[in-house]
Amino acid sequence: MSNQHAETTAIEARNIVKQFAGHTALNQVSLEVKRGEFISLLGPSGCGKTTLLRILGGLEHPDEGAVLLSGKDVSGVPAYGRNTNMIFQQLALFPHMDVYNNIAYGLKVKKLGKAEIKKRVAEVLELVQLSDYSNRSISQLSGGQAQRIAIARALVNKPEVLLLDEPLSALDMQLRLDMQHELKRIQREFGGTFIFVTHDQNEAMNLSDRIAVMRSGVILQYGTPSEIYERPVDSFVAKFIGDTNLLEAKVIESSGSKLIVECCGRTFEARNPGAAGVGSTGHLSLRYEYVGLGESAERCDNQLTGKILESVYGGASIRYKLDIGGGYELTANVQYQPGNPIYGVGQEIALGFQREYALFLDDSREA
Amino acid sequence: MRTKNVSFKWVLYVAAILICLFLTLPLLIIILTSFGAGTSSVFPPKGFSTEWYSHLASQKQFGQAFVNSLIASSGATLLALVGGTLAAMAILYYPFPGSGVLKAFFMSPMVVPKITLGVAYLILFSKMHIAGGLFALILGEAVTVFPFVISIVGSALANLKPADREAAADLGAKPLRVFFTVTLPQLKISLLMAGAISFVFTFDQVETALLILRQGSYTLPIQLFIYMEKWQDPTIAVVSVMMIVFALLLFFGIKVALKSAPAMEKMLGKK
Ligand SMILES: Nc1ncnc2c1ncn2[C@@H]1O[C@H](COP(=O)(O)OP(=O)(O)OP(=O)(O)O)[C@@H](O)[C@H]1O
Ligand SMILES: [Mg+2]
Numbered sequence: 001m002s003n004q005h006a007e008t009t010a011i012e013a014r015n016i017v018k019q020f021a022g023h024t025a026l027n028q029v030s031l032e033v034k035r036g037e038f039i040s041l042l043g044p045s046g047c048g049k050t051t052l053l054r055i056l057g058g059l060e061h062p063d064e065g066a067v068l069l070s071g072k073d074v075s076g077v078p079a080y081g082r083n084t085n086m087i088f089q090q091l092a093l094f095p096h097m098d099v100y101n102n103i104a105y106g107l108k109v110k111k112l113g114k115a116e117i118k119k120r121v122a123e124v125l126e127l128v129q130l131s132d133y134s135n136r137s138i139s140q141l142s143g144g145q146a147q148r149i150a151i152a153r154a155l156v157n158k159p160e161v162l163l164l165d166e167p168l169s170a171l172d173m174q175l176r177l178d179m180q181h182e183l184k185r186i187q188r189e190f191g192g193t194f195i196f197v198t199h200d201q202n203e204a205m206n207l208s209d210r211i212a213v214m215r216s217g218v219i220l221q222y223g224t225p226s227e228i229y230e231r232p233v234d235s236f237v238a239k240f241i242g243d244t245n246l247l248e249a250k251v252i253e254s255s256g257s258k259l260i261v262e263c264c265g266r267t268f269e270a271r272n273p274g275a276a277g278v279g280s281t282g283h284l285s286l287r288y289e290y291v292g293l294g295e296s297a298e299r300c301d302n303q304l305t306g307k308i309l310e311s312v313y314g315g316a317s318i319r320y321k322l323d324i325g326g327g328y329e330l331t332a333n334v335q336y337q338p339g340n341p342i343y344g345v346g347q348e349i350a351l352g353f354q355r356e357y358a359l360f361l362d363d364s365r366e367a
Numbered sequence: 368m369r370t371k372n373v374s375f376k377w378v379l380y381v382a383a384i385l386i387c388l389f390l391t392l393p394l395l396i397i398i399l400t401s402f403g404a405g406t407s408s409v410f411p412p413k414g415f416s417t418e419w420y421s422h423l424a425s426q427k428q429f430g431q432a433f434v435n436s437l438i439a440s441s442g443a444t445l446l447a448l449v450g451g452t453l454a455a456m457a458i459l460y461y462p463f464p465g466s467g468v469l470k471a472f473f474m475s476p477m478v479v480p481k482i483t484l485g486v487a488y489l490i491l492f493s494k495m496h497i498a499g500g501l502f503a504l505i506l507g508e509a510v511t512v513f514p515f516v517i518s519i520v521g522s523a524l525a526n527l528k529p530a531d532r533e534a535a536a537d538l539g540a541k542p543l544r545v546f547f548t549v550t551l552p553q554l555k556i557s558l559l560m561a562g563a564i565s566f567v568f569t570f571d572q573v574e575t576a577l578l579i580l581r582q583g584s585y586t587l588p589i590q591l592f593i594y595m596e597k598w599q600d601p602t603i604a605v606v607s608v609m610m611i612v613f614a615l616l617l618f619f620g621i622k623v624a625l626k627s628a629p630a631m632e633k634m635l636g637k638k
Contacts, residue, residue, distance in 0.1 A: 080537070085537060096553050109538060
């Protein structure tokens with residue numbers, strides 16, 4: 001391994017396999033996170049996010065594979081020997097200590113001076129906006145306050161890698177946005193590496209440099225939010241991040257990245273992100289906002305007509321559900337400004353979409 | 368309707384008072400006897416005097432026996448607390464084939480007749496050349512109270528959250544430090560409870576002590592037993608009263624300790 005690699009990679013998982021009583025929780029998972037990067041693990045419940053995080057933190061040992069911290073193999077190093085800190089899904093604040101002693105715990109283990117400990121605890125309490133709570137007992141905290149104390153307890157140690165297991169899930173919307181902002185700021189300021197587990201795709205999109213989308217023990221795609229949004233590797237990722245129309249499709253003509261697919265009883269031009277050849281079956285993924293209505297449909301590569309079934313006003317945009325014949329439906333999300341036309345239910349309308357935005361996702365990719 | 372309720376309430380009161388009397392009457396009789404003036408324990412006592420209390424001062428063997436009892440009970444309790452907690456942790460944290468059987472084995476002194484255990488100890492400790500002394504008694508009684516510790520501390524241990532220990536390890540604490548800063552503090556109350564029960568249980572243990580102790584290391588119950596075989600004066604009652612007072616002090620001591628446990632924690636934690 002080159003030196004350069006060790007300098008830029010903060011933590012890396014290589015071909016991790018983990019089984020629980022015959023059930024495979026992680027299957028050949030590899031993940032590489034650069035120093036100072038903020039990445040999210042995103043996926044449905046039970047897909048192995050927590051398990052991966054615990055393996056990175058040394059709380060669980062993989063059956064196969066290795067974990068590298070700053071290029072050094074730490075597979076044999078227990079949690080207390082790794083410079084990583086975890087914010088637990090169940091928080092795990094010590095019930096027999098007050099807030100101050102919970103936060104000071106890691107610093108006391110490191111044998112820091114009393115004055116130094118006091119100063120750093122006060123700083124981090126201010127950061128999570130709970131300065132007056134130093135002497136509270138843990139049972140006297142609300143769910144959101146407890147989460148913020150758990151964040152403080154990990155942050156105060158300035159770890160090389162911070163592992164966050166859904167730390168914002170108990171917060172109300174406003175506090176959640178504030179904390180997202182704070183987390184991002186904290187991460188920029190001390191330049192730490194954050195690995196953030198979440199169910200919430202918006203949270204992942206807003207915070208992350210890169211997102212790893214997981215399903216049943218494997219990472220399906222690991223890339224920047226725009227890569228994942230614009231070029232999902234399969235229909236699961238496409239549906240999990242953002243809203244998309246998924247239509248069954250079959251390739252009937254292929255030339256480079258341009259495809260002609262049979263879909264909804266018609267033919268459309270579509271983009272080929274992979275190597276799908278003639279005869280492959282899969283789904284056409286068409287994001288709601290890429291469907292144009294009325295005038296904006298006129299210049300599109302694919303044009304058809306539909307009947308409005310439903311229209312939902314959403315302030316900045318309007319969402320239409322359209323019947324395109326043959327029992328097929330499409331959803332379109334149209335930017336709205338006062339003065340723009342609003343189409344009524346039952347109205348016949350032209351609709352269209354560009355080849356560039358209609359992704360053909362090959363089903364054979366999925367296991 | 369209302370009068371019926373009221374009269375029923377009185378029935379309950381009377382019943383409660385009768386039960387209280389039934390429970391405390393023996394103690395009351397002991398207390399009254401101890402203030403008797405005669406040379407024999409009779410009830411009702413003839414006259415009132417505190418002469419037997421002053422007489423007790425000259426009976427040095429009771430003081431010695433009390434100290435012996437204290438040593439034996441404290442020793443056995445400590446031994447059982449340390450051993451029992453470790454055993455409970457081993458069974459819970461590192462389950463191995465047969466750990467259930469091991470637990471049942473540790474609980475078995477609860478059902479084995481004490482006198483059988485006593486005979487077994489006598490034979491074993493004689494072979495080890497420690498029979499007759501307090502050390503032998505401590506070993507023997509620790510085994511008898513082991514089940515209390517295993518069950519009380521064991522169930523408290525099972526209720527602790529594993530994530531707390533993981534969090535401590537994640538914050539850099541090695542296993543020993545995790546034990547002393549996270550596990551042990553959360554077991555404090557159950558340790559106190561198991562300790563109190565063990566102490567009280569061993570304090571008036573007769574069967575084992577009677578078999579394995581020799582003169583000079585007699586504990587209080589044995590000393591009383593031996594004294595009673597020779598004399599029938601109210602000294603026995605006086606010693607019993609002292610034991611009642613001691614038990615009450617112990618009881619209230621534990622209550623106070625339990626009540627102030629969170630307060631003490633705060634005091635220690637803050638500094
Ligand atoms: N200690 C364990 N023993 C047995 N099975 C486990 C254990 N821990 C996790 N699993 C299983 O492994 C799989 C992955 O669990 P994991 O906790 O990593 O999911 P997750 O992605 O964090 O889910 P969530 O979003 O609900 O927290 C699940 O099927 C779970 O049942
Ligand atoms: Mg989880």
